[in-house]
Each structure stands twice: as C-alpha cells, then as structure tokens.
Amino acid sequence: MINIGSGDAAIVSVGSAFPDASYSQDEVGRLLGLEHRVARKLLAAPHIRTRRLFLPPPDPVTGRVPDETPAELHAKFRHGALEIGGRAIAAALKAAALTPSDVGNLLCVTSTGFLVPGVSSLFSRELGFRTDLVRTDVVGMGCNAGLNGLNALVQWVRTHPGRVALLVCCEINSAMYVRDETARTGIVNSLFGDGAAAAVIASETAEGPYVRDFESFCLPGRWDAMRFDWNDDAGKWSFYLDRDIPYVIGANLVEPVSRLLERNGLRPESISHWVLHTGGGAVIDSARRSLGLTEHAVRHTRSVLRDFGNISSGSFLVSLERLLDEGSARPGERGVMITMGPGAQIETALIEFAAAGKER
Known part of the structure; x- marks a missing residue:
C-alpha cells in the first residue's frame, strides 16, 4: 500500500x-x-x-x-x-x-x-x-x-x-x-x-515523482492551427493540422520552460529527464533543437511515437511510464514534462524524483 x-x-x-x-x-x-x-x-x-x-x-x-x-x-x-x-x-x-x-x-x-x-x-x-x-x-x-x-x-x-x-x-x-x-x-x-x-x-509519497510546478503558454494568434471543422460531404468532424505548427511550437517552447525553471531557481542543465508529447517526428525534432536536447533525452518520446503513433492527450503519460519502468531516475533528479496542442497551447510541469522508502 x-x-x-x-x-x-x-x-x-x-x-x-x-x-x-x-x-x-x-x-x-x-x-x-x-x-x-x-x-x-x-x-x-x-x-x-x-x-x-x-x-x-x-x-x-x-x-x-x-x-x-x-x-x-x-x-x-x-x-x-x-x-x-x-x-x-x-x-x-x-x-x-x-x-x-x-x-x-x-x-x-x-x-x-x-x-x-x-x-x-x-x-x-x-x-x-x-x-x-x-x-x-x-x-x-x-x-x-x-x-x-x-x-x-x-x-x-x-x-x-x-x-x-x-x-x-x-x-x-x-x-x-x-x-x-x-x-x-x-x-x-x-x-x-x-x-x-x-x-x-x-x-506526498515515496512511490513516484513529485509534481512541483506548472507553466502554461498560449499562442492565441494560432488558434486555428489545430482544429476540428465540420465536413458536410462526410457528415463528420474533420481534424486540421497546419503544416507549420511543429516549427511554431518549437520556436515558442523556450519561453514557458524558462519561466518554469527560473521561478524554481533552476537552469536547463538542472533537468535530467524530459517527457514530451509525441506530436510527430517534426514536432520532436523541432522541440529538441529549440531546447538544446540530446537524442537520448527524447528517447521515450521517440519510442512511444514509433510504437503507437500520436495518441493525443495520453502520449506524455506513456513516455513517463517508460521512464519510470526504465528505473534510471535517481533521487533528487528533476524532470520537465511538456505537452502542446490546439489553442495553440503549450503546457509544462516540473517533477522531482524522491528516494524510495523515504518521505521528503
């Protein structure tokens, strides 16, 4: 228990x-x-x-x-x-x-x-x-x-x-x-x-990463870059993805991540683990370049996309699940989780790993 x-x-x-x-x-x-x-x-x-x-x-x-x-x-x-x-x-x-x-x-x-x-x-x-x-x-x-x-x-x-x-x-x-x-x-x-x-x-428990903080970032000027439209011919909702949205998201990731880290007295090099939404190959590439991440840092995000495609809102949790199953996170290490989607909206969260069997 x-x-x-x-x-x-x-x-x-x-x-x-x-x-x-x-x-x-x-x-x-x-x-x-x-x-x-x-x-x-x-x-x-x-x-x-x-x-x-x-x-x-x-x-x-x-x-x-x-x-x-x-x-x-x-x-x-x-x-x-x-x-x-x-x-x-x-x-x-x-x-x-x-x-x-x-x-x-x-x-x-x-x-x-x-x-x-x-x-x-x-x-x-x-x-x-x-x-x-x-x-x-x-x-x-x-x-x-x-x-x-x-x-x-x-x-x-x-x-x-x-x-x-x-x-x-x-x-x-x-x-x-x-x-x-x-x-x-x-x-x-x-x-x-x-x-x-x-x-x-x-x-607070020793059985998982603590969620320390959140930071949001909205790009209202790109509200229509990801959206549902009604398709009269098909009689269904049809999803639209702007071809430039991976690069728009990548170009704007630094701001919310920087705010999240600065508010908590951290720098990018303080982050040991990155858990990103598996938006697509171009999204991951753009995010990696924008944040200066290694390919190793996005390995779980890549593998979830490889095995399942983009599963929308739950993608980041499956990436986190693989990180936890890997057992590589050490006590005191920090991670950042990032999701992005319609709005256009970027969401970030700071997590911290604790020692097993010990409360903080």
Whole structure:
C-alpha cells in the first residue's frame, strides 16, 4: 500500500492500454486506401512503425475496411474508451495497490468523442467507483489536455491530504477519421493512433515523482492551427493540422520552460529527464533543437511515437511510464514534462524524483 502523507502531490503510478490489433504503416495505408502523395510520404517515414487501432474487418474483395458511418464511429468511441480506458485504470490502480473505491476524484480527458454523461460517468458505472466520487470531463482541448487535467488534480490533492485522484486520458482517434483524397485527412490518418493512459495522484509519497510546478503558454494568434471543422460531404468532424505548427511550437517552447525553471531557481542543465508529447517526428525534432536536447533525452518520446503513433492527450503519460519502468531516475533528479496542442497551447510541469522508502 502506498504511504500517503500530506503537503505535496506525487504521481504514484501510471498505466496504459491499447487496442489488441497492431498495424504497420503500410497496412494502415492499404486498409484505409490512403493514396494521396502526402499521406504516402508520411506513411513511409521512419518515425512511426506501428499503430494500435480499432478498425472493422476489411472487405474480402477490396481489401479495405469499410467507411464507417457517424453512428458507427460514435459507438466505436464509447466501446473503445470503456475497453482500453478501463484497462489503463486497472493497471494504474494495481501498480499503486489501490481499487476504484479508494479514488476520490476522477478526471477524464478526451478529444475524440462526445458523450453525455461523459466517459467519467461511464467508468464510474462500469468499474465500481464510489458514489461520492468527484467527476470531471475535459473534452475538446486536444493533445495538451493531459497536463491541464494533471494540474487540476494536483491542486485538489494538495488541499485534500490523504485523498487519491485519478487522471485518465482516453483517445479513440480512429473514431475521428475522415477518408477522402485530400492531404488534410491523409496527414491525420497517417499519424494518430488509439490509446489510453491513467495516472494515480496522491498526497506526498515515496512511490513516484513529485509534481512541483506548472507553466502554461498560449499562442492565441494560432488558434486555428489545430482544429476540428465540420465536413458536410462526410457528415463528420474533420481534424486540421497546419503544416507549420511543429516549427511554431518549437520556436515558442523556450519561453514557458524558462519561466518554469527560473521561478524554481533552476537552469536547463538542472533537468535530467524530459517527457514530451509525441506530436510527430517534426514536432520532436523541432522541440529538441529549440531546447538544446540530446537524442537520448527524447528517447521515450521517440519510442512511444514509433510504437503507437500520436495518441493525443495520453502520449506524455506513456513516455513517463517508460521512464519510470526504465528505473534510471535517481533521487533528487528533476524532470520537465511538456505537452502542446490546439489553442495553440503549450503546457509544462516540473517533477522531482524522491528516494524510495523515504518521505521528503
């Protein structure tokens, strides 16, 4: 059992889950019929090798999966979120030796489906959470929203010593695919995968990194660089990614990171670990150059993108999970987590690793 004290907040454990079916980029291209030259170029890039997706069986004649209706996509989101979201929750709680009845606050993040009541209610009903559970659904913020949710839970835990909170990021990106012959949809369909991640947040404990501080940075002039538009022809929402957004994000990362570090009396060389959102190969490259990071510093971010593609809001938690599983973080070392998404928005957080078995 975790040793719950008071005063600060720690990420006690992280769990992740994905659809069972794994596809190579070539397989995705064939199944979805992605023939646009931009999509073909992106599918051939080395940054992503496989993605886990909820796809229907292919047509035996064409070899392609059928184009799902809006109703079918909505149902896929609901069932997929419960399946992999539930498995991520179970993994995170098991790692912390907790059960759903121990959780006092559940915050769920998604941008790939809309339910009323939200997915937090779905999990509450199906997984046995307590009836006085505090529930929040963060919908539509995009890839940066995992850190927005973490911020809210950290503040709650700090003012509710001894209580446990749970962050769940659940994205069924394949429920938002639009299939046509445009570069716009080809980019999206060649990048995003399905995945869920959950993190247990508790009062000060020796079982995970402490979350020390947050810093946000908004670029309102680029509000339309990442967005959903309604596609009348398809009768679906269609996601748009500006081709320049990786470089815009990279050029603006230094400001929030510098503010975060300076406020805490730190310099970039004080940071031993970097956990970044897996926005795409160009995003990681741009961030690495902007912050002066080594390739080793972004190894987990690279590997998550390689294995799963961009899974939106939960990507940074899977990168953190790999860092924690690696066991390379030493007591007293610090890390910075960074996410970015629509707004355009950059979110950062400072974490600090503690000695096992000792409270700070």
